[in-house]
Amino acid sequence: MSERARHLYVHLPFCAHRCGYCDFVTLVGRRDQHAAYVEAVLAELALELPLLAPEVETVFLGGGTPTFTEPDALAELLVSLPLAEEVTVEANPETVTPALAVLLREHGVNRVSLGAQSFRPHLLAVLERVAQPDTVRRAFYHLRDAGFDNISLDLIYGIPGQSTPDLEADLDCALALGPEHLSCYELEAKPGTRFTHTHGAELARQADAMESYFELVVERLTGAQYRWYETANFCRTGTSADGRDLRSRHNLAYWRGRDYLGVGIGAVSTIEGRRWRNAPRLAAYTAALARNERPPREHEPLPIDVRQRERVMLGLRLDEPLELAGLADAIDEEALARLTALGLADVMPAPAGPPRVALTPRGRLLGGGVTAELLV
């Protein structure tokens, strides 16, 4: 029996503009190459089809800006992908026209992740975002009008120039739209980038404020009936969710250590203890697939101890308890006892079966340190 992947990631690297803080695999413009790229992606998918389960649970189109892709090419891609219960597309607000919203909806997309980042014009400018606050709102309602009932907004905090009132205003603006899901990330400025160079001193100030920002985000969103189900992710719950589980099923698969297939340049796959990453070079990618060969890849073996450590690292990001079955070798029992005594972790004896561990809310705020401590 071989477990085949039930989760598919498709990378669409094209963007209208590369934002200064971005570290994803992106390519600016190249409209004439979109169709060829989609063809190559479908060729890679065809090659790897045996790795996918007959019934795929989730498909996620990430980027780049997937919605910047030429509409014909995007439509071609969407009709060719396997059917799945959750199909998510990432979108930048300025690309979401009523027509695009309809196109997505008609081609089976049932969830959109909208990269709002902020509602403050001066902060959007620092991030080099094209959208204005109203662009974000308009995009949101175009999606609603097209029938989307599962929309996620991305917010970034710790932006150079940001103040606590700025962040409060961003959270209020986001909540006012009533999205089903919110992702709130701390800005990660990579050392050596143009962005870090430009904003050095201000980034240091923001780093000091980051503690209270994170607390503010968690307090404000959980206060608004959102479930803090992952370190940086929130979803409507209870009555406001109409009984639906609005967590991102695709991302949950990562955090639960499920296998996934990734296609497109820079995409990562993890299947049966092997991980590989496609080289992030467009020309080499399309050329290889034109010959019906696999694209250049970087392979990473995942020995059992590494897989166990990843399970702990990822699992502890969630609010659901992590089953310790099979993870005993990765966890330092003494550290677990210490963390429990400090009120950072809870060990829950399961009624039947092995115990489970979950972090307390304070433990989750310190999740990185707690995990580092807990791992052998």
Add this chain to the structure above:
Amino acid sequence: MPQDRIRNFSIIAHIDHGKSTLADRILELTHAVSQREMREQVLDTMDLERERGITIKAQAVRVEWKGYQLNLIDTPGHVDFTYEVSRSLQACEGALLVVDAAQGTQAQTLANAYLAIENDLEIVPVVNKIDLPQADPEAAAAELADLIGDTPEHVLRISAKTGAGVEEVLDAIIERVPPPAGDPDAPARALIFDSSYDQYRGVVAFVRVVDGAFSTREPLRAMAQGTRFEAEELGFFSPTMRSSDSLAAGEVGYVITGLKDVSKLRVGDTLTSERRPAAAPLPGYKDVKPMVFAGLFPTDSDDYPELRDALERLKLNDAALFYEPETSQALGFGFRCGFLGLLHMEIVRERLEREFDLDLLVTAPNVAYRVKPPNGEWREVHTPSDLPEEVEEVEEPYIKASIIVPKEFVGTVMELNNDRRGRFDQLEYLSEERVHLTYELPLAEIVLDYYDQLKSRTRGYASFDYDLIGFRPGKLVRVDILVGGEPVDALSLVIHRDFAYDRGRALVERLQKEIPRQMFDVPIQAAIGSRVIARETVKAKRKDVLAKCYGGDITRKRKLLERQKAGKKRMKRVGMVEVPQEAFLAVLNLDGERK
């Protein structure tokens, strides 16, 4: 060689005054070393010696000059090795006293000159570096002549660097230094003035034969210790080892003993022949006692066995090094080591790190204390945390410090000494410009940063030397540091009651900066007994997460976490608190902040 054709001499000088360069020139002139083999500081074989420009182990080289056998006995130039210096001087009849023409007499020059005079050596005064543009040979010669009670005309002026005047130095040795005056027919006696360890041949003793003669394969005995062995090989250095059948009265050379335990043969002891033993040993043997102590711990506790082996091996060549196992709650297993002084400590640490590739954590040094608990016996304490809370009396070692400075710095030096509990002893003008100050100070006051302070306050002009003068009572208390409520033994210190509060305060503030925020509040306290004298808190961290983590990013995030984990492993755990290694050195760097 008849004794009247032998001259034994050493070179004494302040650091950097050109001792090793002069030795190099002498070897060149006498063809002991060919031009091809010539490199700087031929006699200093250890890397460390070459780098620091100092000599750690004494060596003896035999050269020929105009039909005479000259034995150059090289000596260490630093105060920590006074004992070795005095042994080396005892093996000679004369000494070249070398002074830098630009810098003049320095504290070490004085200390070593007095040692030479005490040993009845004929002193040949030499002013070196006359080629330097800023040289003032006349002033230096006048000062030097005054110091040893000679006339300035008698002072040789040379440049060891260019070789100018070096031949005259060799001639002066023959003319002025008396030949050895031992009895060639008496029972054999030789002074062991140094030793080294060869892993194949065992202990090698460097000896000066005083009476009689020794020959290969002869059964020998070290008179003070009673150790018996057979001379496997005799010989001399020129400058590499050359074996010879015998060593006769007046000669200097080596004896390969085959002994595998260096402690069986002590520097200062007298060798004699078992067949016809001497009645009494040569005078002057004494046990050297370490006065400065520090804990040495491997950064990685897995390296403990390597550290033990390394200390064992260092000890083979360094009889003055003392060590015993020590267990610290905070730092784990390590060794409490005793040193002759600060330079000795630094050299041992550097050798351990370089030659044995060990990563070490060295605690703040402290001195030896003598304590008398109520109704108890006097005993010696080498670790601050071992000082009992209740004591009837405590004594600490004192030194006599000798400082030479230009007169404008006298005030600042006096101020420094007063701050350090110093007692003024004497002030004397060496010349119109330069003053020789002597003070009595507790050794504890100089082990941390005294020398650096002295140097910076006198813009580098002061030179300093000291002699131990014994134990004296002091109003000393033990200050403990508690981190997260747990006492940290490695941070305890013994200090004069009057300084305890300020030092405790400074240490706690410093630790608050050094200890990173943890997942909970960490109180840091300084206490005398159960009385807390200072307190700070390291506030708990409120956030520590990796911003986001999705499928494409898992490997990188895992590596970040593994790095964080590795960082934690380098910390030492005190109770629940992770303390970085640097925090244990906080005590060392406090004084820069002290007014």
